[in-house]
Amino acid sequence: MLQKSSLTLRDGTKLDDLIMRDTNEVSLRVMTDEELYHHEMERIFAKTWLLLGHESEIPKAGDFIIRDMAEDNVIVARDADGSVNVSLNVCPHRGMRVCLGEAGNKRVHQCIYHGWAFKPNGDFIGAPIEKEKMHGNNVEKATLNLKKARVHLYGGLIFATWNVDGPSFDEYLGDIKYYMDQLFCRTDSGLELLGPPQRFVLPCNWKVPGEQSGSDGFHTLTLHRSLMEGGVMGGTAETIYDQAPGMYGVDVSCEQGHSLRCLEAEKTFKMFADIPFEGKSTEERLNLLTPPGITKEMIPELFKNLSEDQVEQLATFPPQVGGMFPNVLLAFIFAPRTDGGASGALTLHTYMPKGPDRVEFVNYIFAEKDAPEQVKRDMLQNAIQATGTSGTIEQDDADVWPVIMRNARGGVSKHITLKYQALHGEERPEGWKGGGMLYPGFTKDDTQWNWWLAYHKLMSEA
Template sequence: MTIEMGRTEITGPILSDGTPLADLIDLEKHEVSMRLLSDPEVFRLELQRLFARAWTVLAHETEIPEPFDYVSRDIGLDPVIVTRSRSGEINVVLNVCTHRGMQVCRAEAGNEKQFKCPYHGWSFNEQGRFMGSPVARENMHGAFHSKEELGLKKARVERYAGFVFATWDPDAPSLEEYLGEIKFYQDLMFARSEAGLEVLGPPQRFIIPSNWKCPGEQHAGDGYHAMTLHRSINELAASESDDSSMYGIDVSANGHGLRLIDRRKGKWKNNREAVLAAQSLPPFEKLRTIMLPPGMTPEMAEQLADTLTEDQMTVLADYPPSVGGLFPNMGTFCFEFPTPMGMAAIISWHAFVPKGPDTFEFINWYLVEKDAPAEFKDLMRRAATLGLGSTGFVETDDADTWPLMTASSKGYMGSQGTIKYGALTGEDQPLTGYWDKGDFPGGGHLYPGFTKDDAQWNWWLRWRDFMLDDPWGPDAHH
């Protein structure tokens, strides 16, 4: 351990071949070793140092609306049950029987007041409390532990925008602190209405043969890949030129990232003149007329003045957030989307749940505003299934890329290569338009102009914090 530039340089774990984990991220060249995409040792360390400590998303509260409803999910490789108690409280309990380690629940969803282990019949209530075992007079839970000690392990639980987050770390900050300055922008996508969001049925769940970090870092702010990988989408969308959607502001905070699209320049085929004419209107008037937030009707937009601040409405009208991610393994979406039935919108959350160093489960939630008209919800469902998830042509593009990156990292020569993040905007660039940099209403690290690598590099720095040092300490990258 050495001291450099006022910081303590931490080498962190040493891998079995003698390589310090810290050496696999080059802080000077902004490069990441390909080895990190498939190394089994690194994956085991991630389970301990990252997924046992970070806040991760598991479900949406509208998946379990009634008392004793539950869904089964995973935190890393740890199976958990997300339950709603009689009082409405949401619990996350480890789905591992304290007797012999069998999973007490093997269904994906349901409604149960008690979970009975199929191996020896030990029972637990929806909050994880041990209720008893068969043949009670024989005291089969033994003499060494009280019933109170034999309950299922409970995670800390907090909610944001109806989504249920959990962490095993008692020292982790609150979810609001964990989200930090990115919450200002996420609210513009998912906390805009008084009623809130609801899911359109159970989420899609499917397996992709790729390391989870491939989609994780992409959703921190990689807008550049859309020019090439998603070229067909650009040809269908409302943008006049291939690169117009590449300009805006990339935002980064605590490893989370978002892309803000510049809507003020009128680069839209369908409503150029209207967008230009709307620039003289106050933010609320823009939002309730020509610049409706994706997924809202004009009637629904009337409540924005009550749910958002003036600063938030200013950003939503001129630089709306569209695609991003929450560290470490979540993707978030809220954008307009063309369909054969007309222009629609997609609101979606993804989770990339690791199943091994080269496999992850993709969980895809489709969402709508609860108070949206039925026909509007149906149009959004059609748009979402067309664009995202297992049936969508956006992620069929991505699903070709991530597995091949992972496979490339397994070869000897491939493992010697690096992923490069050298195209940097930096935070000293002026913001285009009528804002001076210091006057921009939103916080976080701001990277205006053509989308580059800054936010994704920040994602890797946050990953490094968790893997090498104390992620909650004063030297962590926020």
């Protein structure tokens, strides 16, 4: 028996009327409802861990970047002690932004309005004219710090949450960590962000791209048809639906709503050259087809940083696309070049809510820090040409999402439901080493449905 959600909107509609757990449907109304959006800000975006960037962006003491946690603007700064701190960019005096640039280096952040000043860690230093006590007559300075978020670094990625006493980052990741480690924690020096993220705004609700980040593999065959037409994913324009390239593998997810699509390397490889993996060792397989972003020279590092089982998976079923609930999409993909250059593209996106009908798409592009400069150069180009602002894959996504949004406003249309009824059901493939909920075979709706279940769960917790 499913436990009923306690969330009821002002017009009497219950969350359970919008997310129908008995039939695996979601009302299109969830994409436009303002009341729901305000609940999401409190119950999801003020509660979960959110991705804000990478520590390679702020290598030195005093370095800072300005990022968003949904509609809350924050300062992400490295303090003199080397720690990374996240504090609300709102002056406790009159509510002005303390920091107006998007990046820089400052030992003191002074508000331009009345001059209240703060350290990189958010601690209040003081107001001008100290003897006049302009911060208040009998007010302890320590009570005037910028509001501080809880921070966790994972493979150099900066995550923060306002939920100071909530789940730890590892609890938030859950069973998906075993797989995410294969992407973020596999080399000695880790990942490096190649430059500040691309940012652009789309006129749609954050959940339109959000639910897709729950590992929607199926849309690739149709929306991203040009990948097959261009020979990037194997197959030809005529055989797309017969051969269904990239559709078979093992989808992994967990109750926290995260998911990954692990694609069989042998099949991926077959698209470019027909060399069978049978009878080959993990190391030989890695040498035949290095995971996206990894060079042959880095292979020994994989064995050093990951368990034998994790490396074996990376060699046979590398995780390639997926997401972290609520608003992160990741793509660690093969992007073959015709000039023989490096073929990987490593990107992470966050979909930051900017009102019920606006979302900011933030595209972070990475390479392994220890990769040669030319490999980084190639991978930057691969990622820009495939993803984000002008990427030939994601141009098409950015064109679909606002149209869904316009539909969701119709008095009749908003009652249409999104269908998640093509389900495989959990099944553990023989010899599979990792945990989580597993869905082998053709990619179906299971992981995206788990994304909605995670949404439902958080929205039901007041």
